[in-house]
Amino acid sequence: MVAIDRTMQKLVDRNEGTVSREIFCNQDVYDQEMQRVFLRSWLFVGHESQVPKPGDFVLSRMGEEAVIVTRDKQNRVHVLLNSCRHRGNKLCLHDRGKSKSFTCSFHGWSYDSTGALVALPYHDGGYSEMAKEKWGLASARVETFEGSIWATWDKTAPSFVDYLGGSELYLRTQLLGTDGSEDGAEVLGGLVKWRLGCNWKVPCPDVDRSHGWMTHKSLSDAFGVGPTGFPVRRGEGGGQRAYAGSPRTYCVAFPEGHTMGVTIPSDDDPNWGDAGVWADKPVIREYLREKYEIRKRRLGTMASLSVGPAIFPNEGWLGRVIRIMHPQGPLSTEIWTYFFVDRDAPQEVKDALSFYYERWYGPGGMTQQDDMENWYNLTIASKGPMARTLDLNYQMRLSEPPIHGPSRFGLPGLFTPLYSDENHRRFYQRWAEFMEAKDWDELSVRESAK
Amino acid sequence: MVLTETITDQEIRLHFEIEQFLYREADLLDDRKYEAWLGLFTEDARYWMPMRRNVSSEELEHEFTAERHEMAWFDETKGTLVDRVKQIRTGVHWAEEPFSRISHVVSNVRILEAGAEEVRVRCRFIVYRNRMVEEQSLFVGSRIDTLRRAGRSWQIARREIYLDQSVMLSKNFTNFF
Numbered sequence: 001m002v003a004i005d006r007t008m009q010k011l012v013d014r015n016e017g018t019v020s021r022e023i024f025c026n027q028d029v030y031d032q033e034m035q036r037v038f039l040r041s042w043l044f045v046g047h048e049s050q051v052p053k054p055g056d057f058v059l060s061r062m063g064e065e066a067v068i069v070t071r072d073k074q075n076r077v078h079v080l081l082n083s084c085r086h087r088g089n090k091l092c093l094h095d096r097g098k099s100k101s102f103t104c105s106f107h108g109w110s111y112d113s114t115g116a117l118v119a120l121p122y123h124d125g126g127y128s129e130m131a132k133e134k135w136g137l138a139s140a141r142v143e144t145f146e147g148s149i150w151a152t153w154d155k156t157a158p159s160f161v162d163y164l165g166g167s168e169l170y171l172r173t174q175l176l177g178t179d180g181s182e183d184g185a186e187v188l189g190g191l192v193k194w195r196l197g198c199n200w201k202v203p204c205p206d207v208d209r210s211h212g213w214m215t216h217k218s219l220s221d222a223f224g225v226g227p228t229g230f231p232v233r234r235g236e237g238g239g240q241r242a243y244a245g246s247p248r249t250y251c252v253a254f255p256e257g258h259t260m261g262v263t264i265p266s267d268d269d270p271n272w273g274d275a276g277v278w279a280d281k282p283v284i285r286e287y288l289r290e291k292y293e294i295r296k297r298r299l300g301t302m303a304s305l306s307v308g309p310a311i312f313p314n315e316g317w318l319g320r321v322i323r324i325m326h327p328q329g330p331l332s333t334e335i336w337t338y339f340f341v342d343r344d345a346p347q348e349v350k351d352a353l354s355f356y357y358e359r360w361y362g363p364g365g366m367t368q369q370d371d372m373e374n375w376y377n378l379t380i381a382s383k384g385p386m387a388r389t390l391d392l393n394y395q396m397r398l399s400e401p402p403i404h405g406p407s408r409f410g411l412p413g414l415f416t417p418l419y420s421d422e423n424h425r426r427f428y429q430r431w432a433e434f435m436e437a438k439d440w441d442e443l444s445v446r447e448s449a450k
Numbered sequence: 451m452v453l454t455e456t457i458t459d460q461e462i463r464l465h466f467e468i469e470q471f472l473y474r475e476a477d478l479l480d481d482r483k484y485e486a487w488l489g490l491f492t493e494d495a496r497y498w499m500p501m502r503r504n505v506s507s508e509e510l511e512h513e514f515t516a517e518r519h520e521m522a523w524f525d526e527t528k529g530t531l532v533d534r535v536k537q538i539r540t541g542v543h544w545a546e547e548p549f550s551r552i553s554h555v556v557s558n559v560r561i562l563e564a565g566a567e568e569v570r571v572r573c574r575f576i577v578y579r580n581r582m583v584e585e586q587s588l589f590v591g592s593r594i595d596t597l598r599r600a601g602r603s604w605q606i607a608r609r610e611i612y613l614d615q616s617v618m619l620s621k622n623f624t625n626f627f
């Protein structure tokens with residue numbers, strides 16, 4: 001247990017709607033969450049389109065540690081700890097590539113793309129008694145889900161689909177092509193990776209809708225657009241009203257700790273392709289209009305393109321973009337961002353989308369620059385001894401019970417109005433459960449909001 | 451340009467002109483005269499800063515992300531650069547409010563190609579950013595600019611920015627390169 005005199009459930013007080021700042025800066029809390037959260041959760045490590053052919057590999061991370069995502073001769077995906085079993089050297093030195101085997105640069109132990117130790121050169125018979133099969137790379141449990149790749153170190157964790165609970169439907173929807181087709185999406189080349197001086201949890205719970213009007217005020221002031229470049233609705237009161245969004249947008253949470261915003265599509269929605277950002281891009285407008293019509297027919301109430309669930313602990317969506325918050329010490333995070341496009345879209349459409357993504361997302365994005373600023377500054381202002389005694393406030397709509405799933409929309413999840421901290425409370429409650437639970441028996445969710 | 455005995459006055463003059471142009475540009479940025487800085491770009495300008503990967507020496511063609519088809523740190527037109535300046539001028543763009551202190555050091559200026567209307571010039575940059583109190587960022591890399599003759603001066607028609615980092619080690623880019 002940590003060297004602070006409060007239990008996890010007290011650090012995260014669900015009834016009061018408060019969270020201690022200790023969980024964002026205390027080294028002991030951090031060390032414990034590396035064990036209890038990151039060694040036991042299902043973590044996003046990539047997408048199959050990054051390793052399309054046998055022999056392809058790409059580096060990824062699980063928590064603080066580097067893993068190699070490989071595709072073997074039998075077309076199976078493996079997730080291997082990037083640390084040589086001999087004396088621990090970093091094995092794969094490249095961010096991506098193609099290789100049948102990985103040979104360590106220290107003494108030359110060599111592993112194939114399943115992680116098996118396959119060659120021990122120049123040992124003069126010295127290893128004749130060693131059981132080579134015991135010295136393969138640490139290999140994580142892997143599941144692929146609609147093209148996305150997830151891994152966990154915990155053999156007792158539930159299956160990935162059980163881990164998702166009711167959010168499965170939303171995650172599946174989000175990973176489809178724009179027209180709702182399976183296997184329709186791919187990750188654009190070039191993962192955007194950068195370091196940020198804040199705790200990994202700060203950007204995780206979704207949706208923090210009340211920040212938009214203020215954090216991203218420069219966008220509404222200068223261009224009349226919101227955080228992803230779409231025009232803001234100018235409500236009567238201006239300011240916050242302008243950010244109210246559709247009245248059919250909700251915070252949706254799951255007892256498993258997954259959180260998200262969902263907009264229920266309706267027949268009078270403007271067509272996706274007509275959304276403001278594409279006004280001067282007829283090619284992409286036409287493309288999206290056509291694909292979205294097909295999507296609506298296929299998916300009905302699930303057609304919304306803003307249902308991306310933040311899967312506990314460190315995966316999140318922003319539009320059609322996945323962000324992973326990799327912990328890098330209590331006060332530092334390395335964010336990796338994956339940008340999705342339709343695999344079969346014309347090159348022109350893909351290029352227009354990458355141009356759009358670069359505008360708003362990432363460390364140079366006109367939106368995210370300002371998020372970084374606040375996340376960094378709240379870290380600086382929260383780590384002092386006095387500041388640490390003051391809990392953070394998550395009390396918005398504290399005593400308003402969520403509409404329990406299945407909701408009146410026939411969709412799974414615990415629905416609360418968009419302006420609510422219920423998603424944050426659920427996220428931190430789940431985090432506290434992970435921190436206290438001895439094993440997955442204690443962690444399993446008995447009543448999912450399916 | 452190779453320094454030989456046959457170097458002409460015209461070459462020296464061009465080199466001096468280009469260098470002075472780049473230094474003046476750096477001053478405009480560091481003095482936060484962003485509108486004047488925008489005036490240095492042609493209407494069809496492209497401003498592109500690819501990302502870099504750690505790849506094997508046999509796969510160096512994948513070191514930089516491909517222009518347009520893959521993600522980049524920046525992929526700007528004149529129009530989007532204008533938007534970025536507008537955003538800074540709102541006074542509520544928190545990433546630059548209050549302003550950072552930024553210095554552009556431009557060096558190793560070398561003309562790669564000199565045509566009648568355009569020159570391609572390579573240089574190195576060191577961009578130092580100090581923000582608020584203790585926050586410091588250091589961006590080092592090289593640039594290849596295509597400058598187009600505009601009356602008695604020059605305009606930037608294309609800028610390629612090659613940063614010497616793979617994972618970006620600062621929390622955001624609020625500066626221009």
Ligand code: FES
Binds near residue numbers: 085086087104
């Ligand atoms: S550490 Fe890898 S071969 Fe020795």
Ligand SMILES: [Fe+2]
Binds near residue numbers: 211212215227
């Ligand atoms: Fe934001």
